[in-house]
Amino acid sequence: MIYSFFIFTAALAVLVYFIRNKTISHSLVFGYVIVMIGLGLYLIPLLGQTLNEYFFSDRLGIIFYVVLILVSLFSAIHYVKFVNDRNVKEADVALHNAGTIFFTGAIIGILFTSHFGILWAFMEATTLGASVLIYHNRNQDALEATWKYLYVCSIGIAIAFAGVLFLGFAAQQIGHIDFTFSAIKANASTLNTVWLKACFLLIVTGFSVKMGLVPLFNVDIDAKDASPSQVGASLSSVLMNAGFVAIYRFYEAFSTTSILPWMNKLLMLTGLLSLFFAAVYVLRVKNVKRMFAYSSMEHASLVIIAFSCGGLGYFAAVLHLIMHSLVKSSLFFQVSQMHRIFSSKLDENIGSYLRVNPLGGLVMLLGFLSIIAMPPSGMLISELYMFQALIAKDYWWVALIVLMLVLIIIYGLAVKMLGIIFLKKNSSNINLQGATPYESALQLALIVIVFYIGLFRPQIIVESIQLAIQSLPA
Amino acid sequence: MINFLIILFIISLIYLAKVEMVKSYFTLMAFQGILLFGLAYFELKEIDLLHLLFILLETLVFKTLFVPLFLHRITRNRIHRHHNGPIKGYYSVLITAVIVIGCFMISYVIHDELTVNADHQVKYFTAAISSIMVGLFIAINNRDLVTHLIGYLVIENGIFLLSLALGSEMPMFVNSAILLDIFTSVLIMGIFFNKMKDYFQNVDASHLSQLKD
Numbered sequence: 001m002i003y004s005f006f007i008f009t010a011a012l013a014v015l016v017y018f019i020r021n022k023t024i025s026h027s028l029v030f031g032y033v034i035v036m037i038g039l040g041l042y043l044i045p046l047l048g049q050t051l052n053e054y055f056f057s058d059r060l061g062i063i064f065y066v067v068l069i070l071v072s073l074f075s076a077i078h079y080v081k082f083v084n085d086r087n088v089k090e091a092d093v094a095l096h097n098a099g100t101i102f103f104t105g106a107i108i109g110i111l112f113t114s115h116f117g118i119l120w121a122f123m124e125a126t127t128l129g130a131s132v133l134i135y136h137n138r139n140q141d142a143l144e145a146t147w148k149y150l151y152v153c154s155i156g157i158a159i160a161f162a163g164v165l166f167l168g169f170a171a172q173q174i175g176h177i178d179f180t181f182s183a184i185k186a187n188a189s190t191l192n193t194v195w196l197k198a199c200f201l202l203i204v205t206g207f208s209v210k211m212g213l214v215p216l217f218n219v220d221i222d223a224k225d226a227s228p229s230q231v232g233a234s235l236s237s238v239l240m241n242a243g244f245v246a247i248y249r250f251y252e253a254f255s256t257t258s259i260l261p262w263m264n265k266l267l268m269l270t271g272l273l274s275l276f277f278a279a280v281y282v283l284r285v286k287n288v289k290r291m292f293a294y295s296s297m298e299h300a301s302l303v304i305i306a307f308s309c310g311g312l313g314y315f316a317a318v319l320h321l322i323m324h325s326l327v328k329s330s331l332f333f334q335v336s337q338m339h340r341i342f343s344s345k346l347d348e349n350i351g352s353y354l355r356v357n358p359l360g361g362l363v364m365l366l367g368f369l370s371i372i373a374m375p376p377s378g379m380l381i382s383e384l385y386m387f388q389a390l391i392a393k394d395y396w397w398v399a400l401i402v403l404m405l406v407l408i409i410i411y412g413l414a415v416k417m418l419g420i421i422f423l424k425k426n427s428s429n430i431n432l433q434g435a436t437p438y439e440s441a442l443q444l445a446l447i448v449i450v451f452y453i454g455l456f457r458p459q460i461i462v463e464s465i466q467l468a469i470q471s472l473p474a
Numbered sequence: 475m476i477n478f479l480i481i482l483f484i485i486s487l488i489y490l491a492k493v494e495m496v497k498s499y500f501t502l503m504a505f506q507g508i509l510l511f512g513l514a515y516f517e518l519k520e521i522d523l524l525h526l527l528f529i530l531l532e533t534l535v536f537k538t539l540f541v542p543l544f545l546h547r548i549t550r551n552r553i554h555r556h557h558n559g560p561i562k563g564y565y566s567v568l569i570t571a572v573i574v575i576g577c578f579m580i581s582y583v584i585h586d587e588l589t590v591n592a593d594h595q596v597k598y599f600t601a602a603i604s605s606i607m608v609g610l611f612i613a614i615n616n617r618d619l620v621t622h623l624i625g626y627l628v629i630e631n632g633i634f635l636l637s638l639a640l641g642s643e644m645p646m647f648v649n650s651a652i653l654l655d656i657f658t659s660v661l662i663m664g665i666f667f668n669k670m671k672d673y674f675q676n677v678d679a680s681h682l683s684q685l686k687d
Contacts, residue, residue, distance in 0.1 A: 135666075141685055143666065143670060144682045147619075150659065150662060150663060150666070154626060155610075155626060158606075158629050162633055168640045169595075169639075172641075173590050192587055194584075195587065226685060284687055287687070
């Protein structure tokens with residue numbers, strides 16, 4: 001079944017590429033989302049079981065799969081509006097939709113594969129898919145961003161592959177080369193820790209470009225800026241989740257070895273450095289899309305810091321990622337609308353947004369409150385858990401540094417966002433036809449889900465996350 | 475024979491640092507492709523026909539013929555000399571030599587961590603790590619995009635050597651993905667490369683500074 005799905009994905013992507021009718025092209029993308037829902041319904045009863053040699057129905061995978069379906073559906077809806085509004089050429093629509101299907105299929109592969117080699121291969125596929133999506137606007141910025149993204153991602157992926165090969169060296173020494181997660185985990189305690197450390201270091205370095213962390217975060221920011229907003233939304237949400245899942249798989253497999261404290265320290269250092277860079281850049285950024293991209297980097301850092309604490313931190317990390325995906329997608333979608341109204345991405349040209357476009361302004365305001373973790377946003381809960389996990393481990397100084405950096409970021413975001421929402425500025429060329437209430441209503445729905453999670457903490461989400469992370473050390 | 479090929483490969487890395495004409499880069503890439511095929515052929519004597527054909531495709535057809543010819547084609551009659559980076563001429567040779575010596579030292583330390591066929595594996599390991607490091611150095615030190623592409627290909631050659639040290643243990647699917655990776659990367663980068671020339675007149679990476687905060 002799962003093989004058929006990937007063959008179907010590849011065939012559909014090729015088919016969509018050759019279709020020059022926009023309506024049929026969009027319909028096929030919606031059709032693909034329906035097939036994704038079908039795959040989800042097939043996988044849920046098989047939770048925790050292996051599907052075949054290379055794939056399994058994993059609980060963590062399912063959680064992020066549901067997020068992927070939601071974001072893909074909303075992206076597809078927003079892309080229809082984007083195409084109509086900008087009168088995008090048929091060939092460009094075809095390439096974008098084919099790229100979207102290919103990219104989504106690759107992410108599904110990452111979520112459900114049980115083999116390190118295949119995980120790497122799907123990660124590589126996301127680079128190719130994402131490059132097509134980033135180049136959508138065909139202008140100088142898009143070209144520069146795509147070149148940089150493709151180049152740095154290819155190097156990152158090559159480094160990650162060296163990591164997989166180092167794991168191979170370790171496995172070869174015990175005469176056991178089976179690259180499935182379960183086989184590596186079962187034999188992990190007998191593997192040479194030097195190779196495991198080298199492997200994990202290279203994996204975190206290589207996949208940092210997908211999650212938007214230090215050291216390869218730059219190209220990720222450029223890509224989110226130069227691509228259409230719905231692509232920025234996907235890169236900030238589902239691709240970040242996929243990067244996390246990839247690092248998680250290696251972490252889980254090695255978690256029974258003596259290198260666990262070392263891995264935690266590495267992740268914490270990566271998180272702190274990323275948070276520092278996010279704080280520095282967010283203060284000087286003028287472009288709204290880049291500001292949200294740096295905010296995504298901040299949240300990726302918080303996730304990885306929480307994860308490095310273990311215990312409650314694991315739970316906080318997964319919960320935070322789910323909610324961040326929904327809120328950040330919503331904000332990126334709204335930026336597209338804002339861009340249509342003000343014909344600018346710079347904060348100095350955008351003002352009184354709540355008055356100009358009340359529903360859109362409300363989305364911006366609530367989205368802003370969510371990303372700075374103000375109540376009733378669910379992100380407050382996950383950030384509180386993160387600090388609880390830090391303090392439980394006696395990392396007082398880390399908690400203090402994180403708190404200070406987060407405060408700087410909140411200040412940087414607040415100065416710009418409140419200006420955009422409330423301040424009257426010299427905005428010219430305001431085009432109110434760009435304000436479409438149904439788009440804002442959809443974005444609002446995503447934020448309401450996050451508020452709902454924050455206020456009521458639905459049992460199904462809590463239990464799903466707890467079951468997904470139960471194989472990690474307490 | 476394997477020793478000889480590995481030494482030739484490392485010499486080709488040092489020579490890469492000195493190259494000034496873009497055309498010489500392509501010749502060197504083709505030369506490295508042949509060396510890699512030789513290494514794979516001697517190393518993987520006992521593999522099945524399918525694997526052998528695959529490696530033949532990857533090294534001889536792809537690394538030796540397709541990539542150099544393709545790069546030659548896209549840069550034809552336009553770019554002859556590459557733009558030097560901050561570290562020029564013989565200094566970059568010196569640095570490359572230091573990188574290679576450093577990688578020898580690392581391999582010496584790593585030797586004890588390899589238990590299966592250690593003496594044999596460590597040779598590949600040295601060449602592979604040197605290649606990855608030199609590739610990164612070339613990419614960082616040079617400003618033009620053709621040389622960036624060459625840096626990437628040198629890194630990929632290093633990865634290929636590393637996988638040779640491991641033998642043919644990876645599933646075919648992963649092998650295919652690696653080939654696809656290099657193929658599409660070079661192809662897509664080539665396409666973008668041409669588009670960039672239209673936009674930026676030449677292919678100096680310093681023109682790529684439109685996107686900033």
